[in-house]
Amino acid sequence: MVLRTSSSDSRSILRWNAWNLLLLIPLAWLITPLYNRSGPAFIGMPFFYWFLLAGIPVAAICTSIVYAKTKDEPVVTDKPDLLSVDDLDEGGER
Numbered sequence: 755m756v757l758r759t760s761s762s763d764s765r766s767i768l769r770w771n772a773w774n775l776l777l778l779i780p781l782a783w784l785i786t787p788l789y790n791r792s793g794p795a796f797i798g799m800p801f802f803y804w805f806l807l808a809g810i811p812v813a814a815i816c817t818s819i820v821y822a823k824t825k826d827e828p829v830v831t832d833k834p835d836l837l838s839v840d841d842l843d844e845g846g847e848r
Contacts, residue, residue: 773823780813 782788789805796804 771820771824773820776816776820779816780809783809783813 783806789802792800792802794801799807
């Protein structure tokens with residue numbers, strides 16, 4: 755997620771944490787050669803189907819862990835807030 759501070763400031767702010775590497779695990783489910791086969795079967799389902807279905811809870815767990823570990827971190831730590839009250843006011847006149 756990229757956040758812009760203002761239209762004149764072209765620098766972007768990107769949050770990074772080592773916990774974000776855990777999000778690579780669900781991305782591994784997108785590598786088709788890992789599951790492009792029919793065996794071994796589980797409860798009559800080919801490997802293709804049960805491997806993809808097993809990826810849903812794994813992705814949810816990985817995403818939940820990353821969210822829990824990174825939710826309390828500030829977005830910007832050493833920079834002042836560049837938004838003024840006027841910028842935040844939706845119905846105000848300029």
